[in-house]
Structures are given as structure tokens and as C-alpha cells.
Amino acid sequence: MDKNFVPKTVEETVYKTWESGGYFTPVIDPGKKPFSVLLPPPNANADLHVGHAMYVIEDIMIRFHRMKGDPTLWLPGADHAGFETQYVYEKHLAKQGKSRFDFDRETLYRDIWNFVHENRGKMENQLRRLGFSLDWSRNIFTLNPNVIKTVYASFKQLSDEGLVYRDSRLVNYCTKDGTGFSDLEVLYVERNDPMYYMKYGPFTIATARPETKFRDTALAVNPKDKRYKKYIGQTLQIMGLLGPVSMTVIPDAEVDPEFGTGIMKVTPAHDPHDFELGKKFNLPVTPIIDFRGKMDFSWFLNQPDIDPKYRERAEKYHGKKVAVVRPLMVEDLKADGLLVKIDEAYSHRVGTCWKCGTVIEPLPLEQWYVKVEPLAKKAIEAIKKKKVTFVPKRFEKTAKQWLTNFHDWNISRQNVWGIRIPAWKCTACASWTITDGSVPSSCYSCGSDAIIQDTDTFDTWFSSGQWPFATLKATKQGDFDYFYPTSVMETGYDILPWWVCRMLMLGIHLTGKVPFETVYLHGLVRDGKGQKMSKSKGNVINPLEMIDKYGADALRMALVFGTGAGNDQSLAEDKIRGMRNFSNKLWNIARFLSLYLDKFGISEFNQLPPYAGNRRKHDDQMTSAVTELTKKVTKHMEKYQFSDAANAIYEFAWHTFADQYIEQSKPLLEAGDKQTLATLINVFYAILTLLHPFMPFITEEIWSKLPKASEDPLIISSWPGSKQS
RNA sequence: GGUCGGUUAGCUCAGCGGUAGAGCGCUGCAUUCACAUUGCAGAUGUCGCAGGUUCAAAUCCUGCACCGACCACCA
Numbered sequence A: 001m002d003k004n005f006v007p008k009t010v011e012e013t014v015y016k017t018w019e020s021g022g023y024f025t026p027v028i029d030p031g032k033k034p035f036s037v038l039l040p041p042p043n044a045n046a047d048l049h050v051g052h053a054m055y056v057i058e059d060i061m062i063r064f065h066r067m068k069g070d071p072t073l074w075l076p077g078a079d080h081a082g083f084e085t086q087y088v089y090e091k092h093l094a095k096q097g098k099s100r101f102d103f104d105r106e107t108l109y110r111d112i113w114n115f116v117h118e119n120r121g122k123m124e125n126q127l128r129r130l131g132f133s134l135d136w137s138r139n140i141f142t143l144n145p146n147v148i149k150t151v152y153a154s155f156k157q158l159s160d161e162g163l164v165y166r167d168s169r170l171v172n173y174c175t176k177d178g179t180g181f182s183d184l185e186v187l188y189v190e191r192n193d194p195m196y197y198m199k200y201g202p203f204t205i206a207t208a209r210p211e212t213k214f215r216d217t218a219l220a221v222n223p224k225d226k227r228y229k230k231y232i233g234q235t236l237q238i239m240g241l242l243g244p245v246s247m248t249v250i251p252d253a254e255v256d257p258e259f260g261t262g263i264m265k266v267t268p269a270h271d272p273h274d275f276e277l278g279k280k281f282n283l284p285v286t287p288i289i290d291f292r293g294k295m296d297f298s299w300f301l302n303q304p305d306i307d308p309k310y311r312e313r314a315e316k317y318h319g320k321k322v323a324v325v326r327p328l329m330v331e332d333l334k335a336d337g338l339l340v341k342i343d344e345a346y347s348h349r350v351g352t353c354w355k356c357g358t359v360i361e362p363l364p365l366e367q368w369y370v371k372v373e374p375l376a377k378k379a380i381e382a383i384k385k386k387k388v389t390f391v392p393k394r395f396e397k398t399a400k401q402w403l404t405n406f407h408d409w410n411i412s413r414q415n416v417w418g419i420r421i422p423a424w425k426c427t428a429c430a431s432w433t434i435t436d437g438s439v440p441s442s443c444y445s446c447g448s449d450a451i452i453q454d455t456d457t458f459d460t461w462f463s464s465g466q467w468p469f470a471t472l473k474a475t476k477q478g479d480f481d482y483f484y485p486t487s488v489m490e491t492g493y494d495i496l497p498w499w500v501c502r503m504l505m506l507g508i509h510l511t512g513k514v515p516f517e518t519v520y521l522h523g524l525v526r527d528g529k530g531q532k533m534s535k536s537k538g539n540v541i542n543p544l545e546m547i548d549k550y551g552a553d554a555l556r557m558a559l560v561f562g563t564g565a566g567n568d569q570s571l572a573e574d575k576i577r578g579m580r581n582f583s584n585k586l587w588n589i590a591r592f593l594s595l596y597l598d599k600f601g602i603s604e605f606n607q608l609p610p611y612a613g614n615r616r617k618h619d620d621q622m623t624s625a626v627t628e629l630t631k632k633v634t635k636h637m638e639k640y641q642f643s644d645a646a647n648a649i650y651e652f653a654w655h656t657f658a659d660q661y662i663e664q665s666k667p668l669l670e671a672g673d674k675q676t677l678a679t680l681i682n683v684f685y686a687i688l689t690l691l692h693p694f695m696p697f698i699t700e701e702i703w704s705k706l707p708k709a710s711e712d713p714l715i716i717s718s719w720p721g722s723k724q725s
Numbered sequence B: 001g002g003u004c005g006g007u008u009a010g011c012u013c014a015g016c017g018g019u020a021g022a023g024c025g026c027u028g029c030a031u032u033c034a035c036a037u038u039g040c041a042g043a044u045g046u047c048g049c050a051g052g053u054u055c056a057a058a059u060c061c062u063g064c065a066c067c068g069a070c071c072a073c074c075a
Helices: A007-021 A056-068 A082-095 A107-128 A145-160 A210-215 A272-281 A309-315 A322-335 A374-386 A397-406 A460-464 A465-471 A481-482 A495-513 A543-550 A551-561 A573-599 A616-637 A642-670 A674-691 A698-703
Strands: A035-038 A072-075 A165-172 A179-181 A186-192 A193-198 A203-207 A218-221 A235-239 A241-253 A263-266 A341-342 A345-353 A363-368 A390-391 A423-426 A432-434 A449-455 A487-494 A516-523
Touching: A007 A107, A007 A263, A007 A309, A007 A543, A007 A551, A007 A698, A035 A056, A035 A465, A056 A072, A056 A487, A056 A551, A056 A616, A107 A543, A145 A165, A145 A432, A145 A465, A145 A495, A165 A272, A179 A363, A193 A210, A193 A322, A203 A210, A203 A263, A210 A322, A218 A272, A241 A272, A263 A272, A309 A322, A322 A341, A341 A423, A345 A495, A374 A397, A374 A495, A390 A397, A397 A495, A397 A516, A460 A465, A460 A495, A465 A481, A465 A487, A465 A495, A465 A616, A487 A495, A495 A516, A543 A551, A543 A573, A551 A642, A551 A698, A573 A642, A573 A674, A573 A698, A616 A642, A616 A674, A642 A674, A674 A698
Parallel strands: A035 A072, A035 A487, A218 A241, A390 A516, A487 A516
Antiparallel strands: A165 A179, A165 A363, A186 A345, A193 A203, A193 A341, A218 A263, A235 A241, A423 A432, A423 A449
16 A cells, blocks of 8 residues: 555546446335435536535435435436526627627527536536535436426416416516516625705605606605695695606605605605505506616607707616716706705615626516415425424524515526426417417417417526426436435525525425425535635635545545534635545554554455454453444434534544554554454444545545455445344 | 524634533654654633523523624615
8 A cells, every 4th residue: 555645546446436336326125215315406517616515414424324225315416507507608708709699599598508518517527526426327407308397397287276477566687687586686785875865846855766756656655744744645746857747645654754854755667665555556667767777768758849958858868877877867956956965875785686796676577476475384384393304403493484584486587598488478368378388389368379488487496496306207217206205405504595495385385295304504615714705805715626635535524524514614724634634544544454464464354353252351442432433423423413423433533543542552463463453453444434424535445455354345335233134 | 673693722613411622723752663644742711791590501591792694675
């Protein structure tokens, strides 16, 4: 054996042995309860980051159960990541001086498909380099035809049940990326914006969005506010930048008399609260901002007999971006004597696009919505009845809160890269025909053949929310029946609302069973100082680089060692190096033992004296210590306490076994005591076995180099104390 | 405003009812003996503050103080 363990040369070979040996593929035994986990599918076109390496927790569970003899499935997959991937592809196009609008839908889709498939293998090989024992024979893509079939069927079913409906309401729209988003995808940031106080008839109003005032349809005051009570119900003539408009004062209990001047302008087309208020008071929804984020005054300019002064103004504003128009308006407000003051120090939360940072415009648009409440109720019920449990437990409350507060879910996206919504609109009667994916020949309502398919695609989370059953129905015959519900869903707590809750809701409703029995949530990986990793800070730890430098085992161990479930962790390179040193320690223990095997001329396991008959004090001590360790580690594994398990093995291997037992054994070995060697080797095997889920490569490699009772590779050797068939 | 988390050795964090732990760092000694990616020895903590429960609390309860995360339609 070499003096030092060199992971690079070993890991690739070992992984190939596992994969070609078929050990990742479960042997289905109807008499046994399976253990199954779905890998949260990484984006097909992107490299893995250190957060993905946290899925090592899944590999640990999987390897543990496989060694216990359970039919064990860890299902790999790749996510088409609709909007996110299209965003990356558009950047790629931009480098070539092109945009997505240069292509027709089919071409664009095909090009992105090719783009993704060129990159896809990269991510999959990175998962291999981490040592993940995924069943590649079942590897599945979110755009697999069978997955799509399930997603279509679900959409149709939900629609038939009235749980999917189409509605026109204000959508969180990114005018740069050209698509709407669900509420969850809006990222709120604290920002300073000027607050404009302007004259409004007999009042002064305060607004941070003066550009929307052209389409105000009412004024709202708190019905309890004595200052304005007398105006409620009155219709007033108000002088604006484009001449007088008439507006009614309406009561709204949610108006805060303390805020601004206590009177609020109502713009149903551009503010969600105003939109609701507009519904209640039957106000028109009249937009002033278009889908490109530009001011649209065509409604005004199309009117006959406009005062030339106002026409000039409207023309000046028309077609310009919001940010450009604001200062122009301020000038005009001043000129008309309508500007009271500007408060520059106003701080508020602004919704931005989570991807590009553009301010989200609430814009009126027709979209498909999922009616969440009935689905959420079932999910909450399942949590309460312990059909699904959380590790750590506190996330149970978080999940319930999310499920209680979800609004209806907008699942339409104005993207090309995704699953196109199987809905056709009739140009004759305006009704929608929804199918299971097959193209209808005519409108289901009026029979007209003038039908056009919706150009939108599904929110990626709508399909990934069905991942547990959509995959298992698509992989191999019988998989769904055998492996569903899956055992554990392990993922970062940051996608609890996006993904975990949605899988619960859709899974329970559409299959009648929870999609997974346990949810294990891990935290964020931060840098060595506890800072969030980001490219701009330059503190990003690249998992592949770390694997090259220290080995996958070291990285894996560093990630679980000393990390509590659900807690963020700081990962410094020093910690990984420390674990590399541990690898080296193990390697040298193996070298030491093989040295004496050679000295004693032992090449076969049965040439060693039997282990079980040891009754000498020194051997006994070792044996009972390792038995204790095994119990402890097994208990920790079963309770998802991986940090404690790793800690216990590390401590035992290095500071008990190597530092004490081996040192004490040296004189005995020098005296030619084979019994001592036999005991040491057997204890070491127990350590390797217990450690294998955490550090699979080095343990397997050492295993292969020493004589053993069975020729089975470590990956399928039995966990001590478990019953194997 | 609401919810959740954190506050433990110089740094980063485990532990969460029985007289303080790990990794890294630090100090001293050791090197042809499996490993310097090492060994041995060692220093460093009234476990955020104040009360309470208990034979016993870093660990449970209450309050407070700072940090942090997430949520919420204050224009």
C-alpha cells in the first residue's frame, strides 16, 4: 500500500466498480419494506455547488439502509428548471448579440433542449464524484414524456374538480424577463424611495408611485377618520396633470389614518390591495404601465378634443420607462403647483424579481391558478396525524404556517422552456378546452375548430410538486406501487414552501397518500466565517475543487461532522483538510495491519485465529468497546443524528483504536501474537463498516486490500447487528 | 407587526437534565519504530443576562438583551 492515501486515483475506480456491479439498483422483494429517497433534482444545465453536496445526508441514509438489507432506492433526476434555464440561455444568446425573440417557439425550445443536454452530463458526473450511490438505471428528467403525461393528467383532474381555474388578476410580473411569477418568487428588498406629497382636490395624498396616479379610480379613507368622514360617498373633481378627473371617496378600514396624510389613492390596475378594493366597489381596472414596463397613454391620446397642453404631456410620457417618467412628472407637478413636498427618506419594501432584481410590477393578466386551500387542508391534516414527520421537529410548525397562509397559486409562466399548458382557447366562444395532453380537434363547448393553445408553460414547481409520483410512475413497472410513499425527503429548509409543501399538497390529493413519510431538512452552507457564500464576495467553496484537493470522503465528512439538522453551518477549508487527515489516519491503520499480515505470512482471512473465541482481557476490552460503538452509531443513524454518529466513529477510530489499542498491541504483535492481530483486524472491519456511509471511497478501498471472510464489497456488506437474508 | 432560530474554548460549531466537547488555532516535548496529512503532554469557558422548577440545569419554564432568518397589501 502507498504511504499516503491518494483519493484521486482511487475514487473513480471504486465508483465504477460499484456502478457496474449494479449495487445501486435495488433488488425488489415484496416481502420487505423498501427504503426510498428521491434526490432533489439539480438543474440539468448547471454545475453543482456546495449546497448540493449536502445531499450526502441522503447517501448516508441510503448506504445505511442498503447495508441493513432493505431494498433501497435512491432515485436521481435532472430538473429542466424552466424559467431559470431559459434565463441562462438568454444570457448565452445575448453574448452572441441575439435575443429569444429572434426565434420562433419551436426553434427556441429545440435549441434550449440541446443546450441543456450538452451540459447535463456534467452535473451527473459531479454527483458521481461525490460518491452518491444513485440508481442511474432509473435516472429521470423532468421533461421525460411519462412525467409530462402525469403532469397533464393532474392538471386535467384538478381542473375537472374545480381546483384549477383561470382568472384575471394582478400578477407579479417582471417586465425585463417577460413573465409572471407566483407570490413566493417575489423577493422583497428594503429600499429608500422618495415619497411624493401632492395636491389632490381638497386633499393632499402621499405616494411612492406617482406614475400610477393617471389611472386612479377612487380615493379611500378610513371610515373612522373624522377628518374625512364627511367626504365618503362624494364624487369630487380633482385636478391632475392631464386635466380634471372625477373620483369617488370610498371607505376602507385598512387605510391607516396615521400613514402619510391618511387618504389613499386607489389604482386597481397596479396595486394588489387596490385591486381587491376595486372589486368590492366595482372600479375599472385600467392599466397605465405595459408589460415592457413602459408608460402607456394611448387610452388618453385616443380621446378626441384634448387640450394641447395635456396632449403634449401625455406624448412626452408615453412609451417611456417608469423611472424616466418620474422626474418629468415632478417638474410638471411643480409647474402646476400640485407638488406639496418630497420626503426623500421614505423606506419601504419593494418586490423584485428573484432572478434579475428588476422591480416587480403588479399587472392585470389572465392566468391559471391552483385553488390551494382544499389541498393545503389535507396536507395540514396529514401533518397533524403524523403521516409525515419533520426532522428537526420545529419545521412542522413552519410547514403548517405556510400551508395556512398560501394564496391561490399562479402556475402560468410566459416562458417557452417548460411543459406547455394543455389548454386551448376557442376564438368563437372564448371557453377553454383542457385535455390530458392530446390535441383536441375542436372546442369542447361549442364545437368550433377555431381553437388556439395557451402559449404559457407550467411553473416548474407545479411539475416538481408531483415529482415523487410522477417519477415512480415513469421509471420502471411496479416502482410506484412498491416505493411510494417514499421514506424520506431530504432537502434544504429554504425550499420548504416552494417544494416540500407543494409535494405534500399535490401528492396527498392526487394519490391519496403522503409522498414521503419523513422530511429531513438541512441548513445553508456558509463560508468559514459564517458569511453567505456568493460569487461577488469571492468566498464560494467549489465542491469539485475540494474533492480534487482532499478527496470526496473528506468533503463529505466535513459537511456532516458537527452539523445539527436544520442549522446553517460554516465550512472552512481547514475543516475539510482535517477530515483528509482522518482519511490518512485510516489508511495508515490499514498499512500497519497489512504489515503484520505480511510478517505473519497471512494472505487469507481463515488463516487468522477465530475472532469470536477471544477471552483475553485486552481483546475483550476492544471487542466490547466496538460493540458499544456499534450500538451508539446505529441508534444515532436511526434517529437521523448523523453528526453524532460521525463524531463517535471518528473519535473511536482515531483516539481509541489507533492511539490506544494499536499502541498497546505493538509489543504483542512484535512477539508474534496472531490472536491480537485477528482482534485488531476484526475491530477495524467494524469501524470501516460503520464509517462506510460517511466515507464510502476510502473504506471500500481499504476493504478491498485486506483479507476478509466474504468477497462482497463493503457497499453491500451487512451493517453490524442487522439481519441479512 | 408576526413566526422561527442563535448567543458554549481565540475562530467555526456539536451537545440540550447528572460535576463542560469537537475541528481548526495556540504552548512545550518527541522523529530512522503505520501515519509530521504524526504522537505525547498542556493552556484557554462563572455554556448572553435575571428569575423559577429540580436532589441536580448549558440542557426544562418565564422574562429581558443583543444577533440572524423568514413571513406581512401600510399607499
